Amino acid sequence: MTLADPARRAVEVALAAGATDADAWAEESTSRRVRVYDGEVESLSDAGGRGIGVRAFVGARSGYAYGTDLSDGGVSDVARAARGAAEVADEDEHGGLSDESGEAPVDGLASPDFGAWSTERKVQLALAVERAARAREGVTQVENAVYTDAEGSVALANSRGFEAAYSATHAWAYASAFAGEGSNLMTGLGLGIGRDPGALDSEAIGGEAAERAIALVGARQPRSRRCPVLLDTFVAASFVGFIGAMLSADAVQRGRSLFAGREGEQVASPAIAVTDDGTLRDGVASAPFDGEGSPARRTELFRDGRLLTFLFDTRTARKAGRATTGNARRASYRTPASVGTTNLIVEPGDEDLAALARRAGNGLFVTHVAGLHSGVNPVSGTFSVGAAGRLIENGELGAPVRELTIASDLVSMLTAVRAVGSEARWVPFGGSVRAAPLLVGEMAVSGS
DSSP states (O other): OOTHHHHHHHHHHHHHTTOSEEEEEEEEEEEEEEEEETTEEEEEEEEEEEEEEEEEEETTEEEEEEESOOSHHHHHHHHHHHHHHHHTSOOOTTOSOOSOOOOOOOOOSSOTTGGGOOHHHHHHHHHHHHHHHHTSTTEEEEEEEEEEEEEEEEEEEETTSOEEEEEEEEEEEEEEEEESOGGGOEEEEEEEEESSGGGOOHHHHHHHHHHHHHTTTTOBOOOOEEEEEEEOHHHHHHHHHHHHHTTBHHHHHTTOOTTTTOTTSBOSOTTOOEEEETTOTTOTTOOSBOTTSOBOOEEEEEETTEEOOOBOOHHHHHHHTOOOOSOEEOSOTTSOOEEOOSEEEEOOOSBOHHHHHHHHOSEEEEEEEEOHHHHBOTTTOEEEEEEEEEEEETTEEEEEEEEEEEEEEHHHHHHTEEEEBSOOEEEOSSSEEEEOOEEEEEEEEEOO
16 A cells, blocks of 8 residues: 555545545654763654545535544545534635646655664764764763654645655754853754765764854853844844744734735845745755645745745635645644745855955854744734854954844844855754855844
8 A cells, every 4th residue: 555545545535425625645754863962872762653634625614634544444534524524614715625736846855875774873873973062172061962864755635636645854963062161051053954864964063063152152241232243044044934934825814924015015135035945855845746736836035125925825825816836834644734834045145154254344143042933023023032142353253242132123134134145054943944144234232
């Protein structure tokens, strides 16, 4: 049996039970996680799961049900339950299956080398990450080093003849290191992402965690000011991920986005261009089709400072009189699809971090923020979040600073972007984001 078999069977049963339309999403996955501490394995887990989610439509009503039994009997029960749920649901004139089904050519989602890695080799990789962090002079502790991976397959079928499947693999590793002592204890994170463990550089991951922690030792509170702010890649990715969520058509239509009613307007600097792209070979969220069976695609969001479009699934697109952008996302078979980003891409610029610091002159280099999701108002875009980093003094990275806040609003921040760095990388903060450092012309910095 392939996953396409229960998906196809579920659709048939839902239609036989009286549904006018139906689709079914089947998936199976296996994940592994290794956590090491002080040179020993602290925990090791290996988990697997499979299930199916069925969406059944009866006219303008829809119902959803899911289960883990992929036998004919189990699948039939789920399909009939979805059909029954539709009977008691409210009508939704914008609901229904996608009018555009298909697959984009997305290759390389599953690494052929993934299966060659034994559990023992993965444990050794995690231990090597920790050793690399501990080996840096100035590191006083490594809180943890973690390796995790996942391999899985999904299949989607609907009552309009669409049927497709794909498989994907992912591997991550990260470490959290401490430097300093007592009240001067500072932390740093290092991480790596790839399609298989062979793509992870243990020395680079551990070294990054150590260096980010060591760079903050001796940090003091700076004086309050307004100045240029250089956001490092991790921080830039967090902001971009938050902005991406507010470009969801669902958030816009609910009045929960500061970008509502601003399509086509100048909302950013021409220096920053942002795209949602579900077709990238190395993108964590890439897939040939979305959660409704619409083909994946590339959607420009910010270009030349203008907001070009929002991200739509089928329902929000119909409500707006538009076409889907292929952004129906599924967290798992347990939930129906809803609007979400795929891979958010900040197009890199031409200057490295040192060049951006020189352009900043005297300002602040932010390497850590805290409370971003609770500190940003999604309707007004105003934010005030805790931060740490280093001063920029005469174009050079200088003394470390902490116990400060940076404040602005997101549109002002976007329009004040002077330059985007050339050193782009994938960061799993706020979704799947490929970001680069951002130089913002001016922000309010509150310190002493």
